[in-house]
Amino acid sequence: MRMLVNIDVPEIATAERFYCEAFGLHRGRRFGTDALELLGGDVPIYLLHKQAGTLGAGAAARDYLRHWTPVHVDVVVDDLDAALIRAVAAGAVQEGAVREAGWGRIVQLSDPWGHGWCLLQFLGRGYDEIATQ
Incomplete structure (x- = not known):
């Protein structure tokens, strides 16, 4: 089994800067403007651009x-x-x-x-x- 971690964020560049500085990760692949892979841990982390207020799980709206x-x-x-x-x-x-x-x-x-x-x-x-x- 292989695992991935996906993290919803409202803005990719700011999130990339935070996770790289905070946890020593580094940029992997970019997937257009709405997703970015971060490497350097045991599993890759994918930052997913999702605006606050959009539909999250079930009927719940995302908030940050x-x-x-x-x-x-x-x-x-x-x-x-x-x-x-x-x-x-x-x-x-x-x-x-x-x-x-x-x-x-x-x-x-x-x-x-x-x-x-x-x-x-x-x-x-x-x-x-x-x-x-």
Whole structure:
């Protein structure tokens, strides 16, 4: 199985700049004026130009205010503190303090379009530190 991540944004160039600066991604292919591929992670990310107010899922209109969804993207980094500084400088909003867990460290962010992101720094054996089987 191969996975892709699609992110709706109201303007491609601004989103490209944010994701490249915040997470170290780089431009892949462009698909006309309405889609752009970003590479550099484990899966490609596709920025899709979708205006606020257009039909999203079901009958819901898209908006780019901060919203919650049970699906978000975790970015695994070697140095959480440096990655957090970089993401915030690019325009991310830190949501809460950096937290420690048995597997490492985490901080929650939102991007400029209200999408949720987390930065994770694995310590020791990462999730294997807490795995029960």
